[in-house]
Amino acid sequence: MNNDRMPVFAILGHPNEGKSSVVATLAEDDSVRISPVPGETKKCRTYPVTVDGTALIGFVDTPGFQQPRQTLAWMNAYTGPDHQMPADFIAAHHHDPDFADECELFSPLADGAGIIFVVDGSRPVRRIDRMEMEILRLTGLPRMAVINTKEKNRPEFLEEWKSEARKHFNTIRIFDAHRATYAERIDLLESLKNIDPDWQPQLETVISAFKQDWQHRISETAAVILDLVSNTARHTVHTTCAGESRVAAARTTLRQKYKNDILKLETTALQTIRKQFKHNIFNYELPPQSIVHEDLFSKKSRRVLGLTEWQLAAAGAAGGGAVGAHIDLAAAGLSFGIFTAIGGLVGGGSAALGARKAFHFNVKGLPLGQIKLTIGPLRTDQMLFVLLDRSLIYFSHIINWAHSRQNGEKNIAGASLPSRAGSKTGVSAGWEYSRKKQFARFFTALRKGDMAIVAAEKSKISQELEEILHTISTLKNPLE
Numbered sequence: 001m002n003n004d005r006m007p008v009f010a011i012l013g014h015p016n017e018g019k020s021s022v023v024a025t026l027a028e029d030d031s032v033r034i035s036p037v038p039g040e041t042k043k044c045r046t047y048p049v050t051v052d053g054t055a056l057i058g059f060v061d062t063p064g065f066q067q068p069r070q071t072l073a074w075m076n077a078y079t080g081p082d083h084q085m086p087a088d089f090i091a092a093h094h095h096d097p098d099f100a101d102e103c104e105l106f107s108p109l110a111d112g113a114g115i116i117f118v119v120d121g122s123r124p125v126r127r128i129d130r131m132e133m134e135i136l137r138l139t140g141l142p143r144m145a146v147i148n149t150k151e152k153n154r155p156e157f158l159e160e161w162k163s164e165a166r167k168h169f170n171t172i173r174i175f176d177a178h179r180a181t182y183a184e185r186i187d188l189l190e191s192l193k194n195i196d197p198d199w200q201p202q203l204e205t206v207i208s209a210f211k212q213d214w215q216h217r218i219s220e221t222a223a224v225i226l227d228l229v230s231n232t233a234r235h236t237v238h239t240t241c242a243g244e245s246r247v248a249a250a251r252t253t254l255r256q257k258y259k260n261d262i263l264k265l266e267t268t269a270l271q272t273i274r275k276q277f278k279h280n281i282f283n284y285e286l287p288p289q290s291i292v293h294e295d296l297f298s299k300k301s302r303r304v305l306g307l308t309e310w311q312l313a314a315a316g317a318a319g320g321g322a323v324g325a326h327i328d329l330a331a332a333g334l335s336f337g338i339f340t341a342i343g344g345l346v347g348g349g350s351a352a353l354g355a356r357k358a359f360h361f362n363v364k365g366l367p368l369g370q371i372k373l374t375i376g377p378l379r380t381d382q383m384l385f386v387l388l389d390r391s392l393i394y395f396s397h398i399i400n401w402a403h404s405r406q407n408g409e410k411n412i413a414g415a416s417l418p419s420r421a422g423s424k425t426g427v428s429a430g431w432e433y434s435r436k437k438q439f440a441r442f443f444t445a446l447r448k449g450d451m452a453i454v455a456a457e458k459s460k461i462s463q464e465l466e467e468i469l470h471t472i473s474t475l476k477n478p479l480e
């Protein structure tokens, strides 16, 4: 590889093994054409990875081998210099349509690209695979084998593939093109560094640019989530109606309007997060079991997301730090009666119990028999914890949704995480007390419009949120 040029890796293999899928996932590009029909990719195409307008690394999608037997025979008989072999192969075969695919897939190799060989590890190794691996070994170019497992739960061929690939490649990785998480994508790039010492410095630069770009996306995501909770906290809708008899209908309409407004805020925020992670073309489908499918205002969302009433009471108890911490730790095992007693003690109890209500109506009589109904600003922090949890779970899905998973294939999240606090499966209920308290204090200030506290806490909160997002992006299993 010429060291002034962008590092380029050609993704090679037998037809239909998942080459284009690996390209889509590594280049975060959902425009790569993937199809169940072998022979989908006919022409080489380079997909660069661009950060801040600079192409840092390129992945070349290529057609699969068509004539490995004859190609290998030609290579074995070749007597010229190794580095010229791909170009000489093309020169010798470019008029022969039977070798059109080989000529095409050799073209990036003639330009000095590194090799990523993709195989489907869920089937046995065949003779033809050994030939393809041998062809790539004979090019003498730096190369890595990627074992992509198209069918799950078939580990029986893995060892066979590993021992075979070891004979022909400098590095071997197991990489699930359709389910690779962000952490696994970075791992794969890291291991590309090992395939040739000359490439190490350039790939170090690429990886550090990737990490910076990731940091940037995380900061943007944190900002979007903070905007969402800030806008929701003080959101207010009102209406007036003429007389008692109209109140019930007005309530229904107003409740719907309030819900729609908040849902719109949330949908816009989630779409902005999605764009950060370059999912532009295909409709992202959440895993079927995801809690984010659940209506934001439903009982279930309140039950499994946000904080428990105990935690809310403890985190929100004004000035009751030590006692609050005590309640929080003790919460799991205590009966409701004892809770009420302690809750009363720290003065946080009854307000926290209001957490069951997502929002609250304010009804006020006006002159001439008019009645004014208002919903908002929020009266408890719970809704904000629920929104925060939903955004974090959505983030976890989106960063772990490989770009190769296009139409038709359902998103399958990994194993569910253990429930963190009673029936709670969201993120915030599992935080340590001080973090819950910090967020509760900020949320309360947002709701009450206490701008001095908001201004003082905002940068700490966004740092904390970035840390939380980072931790989520290193999880192997997406949150549900």
Ligand SMILES: Nc1nc2c(ncn2[C@@H]2O[C@H](COP(=O)(O)OP(=O)(O)OP(=O)(O)O)[C@@H](O)[C@H]2O)c(=O)[nH]1
Pocket (backbone or CB within 6 Å): 013, 014, 015, 016, 017, 018, 019, 020, 021, 022, 033, 034, 035, 036, 037, 038, 039, 040, 041, 042, 062, 063, 064, 148, 149, 150, 151, 176, 177, 178, 179
């Ligand atoms: N479930 C699952 N399916 C996969 C995976 N990788 C590829 N596939 C499927 O396998 C088929 C072929 O994938 P492609 O990425 O188009 O394979 P290719 O090697 O580029 O194929 P050609 O261009 O035809 O040589 C598609 O239907 C993919 O959805 C995987 O990791 N898991």
Ligand SMILES: [Mg+2]
Pocket (backbone or CB within 6 Å): 019, 020, 021, 033, 034, 040, 041, 061, 062
């Ligand atoms: Mg393809």
